[in-house]
Amino acid sequence: MGASEEAITLKIIIIGMGVIFMLSLSVIVFFIIYQRRLLAQQKKHQKIESDYQKELLETAILSQEEERSRVAKELHDEVGAMLTTTKLYFGQITPSLPEIEFEEITNKLRAFLDDMIQSVRGISQDLRPVILEKLGLIEALQSLVQTINDTGGIQINFKDNTSRIVPKPKELNLYRIVQELINNTLKHAKAKNVDIEIKHENEALVLLYKDDGIGLDHKTLLNKKGLGLKNIESRLSVLSGTMNFLKPKKGMAIRIVC
Structure with missing residues (x-):
């Protein structure tokens, strides 16, 4: 055993x-x-x-x-x-x-x-807006918005809720980004109203852009061609920033953080 x-x-x-x-x-x-x-x-x-x-x-x-x-x-x-x-x-x-x-x-x-x-x-x-050079980003954006509003084709509402001065290195890129967004709206969106807000959240600068146009479809967002979105992303890469598309009931809404 x-x-x-x-x-x-x-x-x-x-x-x-x-x-x-x-x-x-x-x-x-x-x-x-x-x-x-x-x-x-x-x-x-x-x-x-x-x-x-x-x-x-x-x-x-x-x-x-x-x-x-x-x-x-x-x-x-x-x-x-x-x-x-x-x-x-x-x-x-x-x-x-x-x-x-x-x-x-x-x-x-x-x-x-x-x-x-x-x-x-x-x-x-x-090439380099004089008002941007002399007075800074906020005044340059206000001047840009007023110029477009004076045409009567579209109404842009601009809100400045910044709590401190925007750094010089960011100014031109942000100005061009807003220009590109407005240009996109004028060319493609068939919008009547645009809301732009720029503000500080903690240490970051936030740009909110919204129009009441026809919006962007999923295919357009994937391709990101023909609407200047690649130019915006290129400028954001310089600023180490991000761009997110929100989902409004109507039109297009973008949140940019840099």
Whole structure:
């Protein structure tokens, strides 16, 4: 009996060890598979993030090139044409020119020079609004809103609930983001009213934008093409900010935090 019990005990021990070994092996295999899946998932996320950052960079570069092309076109078409015409008028000035004709030409030259100054100021204003440089973001936004409201095509309500001065490095990007949002509304939303609020929440600056237009569909949000959303994301990446689409009953609503 003793030998039989020892054999049974030995079998139990061997089976137990086998079970433990199999369990240990299963845990190890599971851990290896899990690690490989986790690594693959991380690589996938890294690739997605890399592609996303690359896309934002390409958008930023494209936006800069479009801005340069626009400025070059305006300089060529407006200022260049005025300079050419001015040169022609200067060519008409000769010592033998009658005084009446001389006065007519000088008056025309003054008018052309005034127009050129206004054109150059307009181009400069588009590149870096003077009011933004001198008075800051809030006053620049108020001026932008007033200019658009004066057209009568849409009503924009702007609320300033900031509790401190907006840092200079953020001002231009935030101003351009609001411009892009308004431009999107004017082009696509068929809205009548827009509400814009800018405020501080703890250390963050929050921009709330809402219109009563036709809104954005899910496909548009996924593609984020043609509505300037990539330009906004590109600027937000500089500010380390975020943009979330809210779900209003009507229109479009966006919350930006930076």
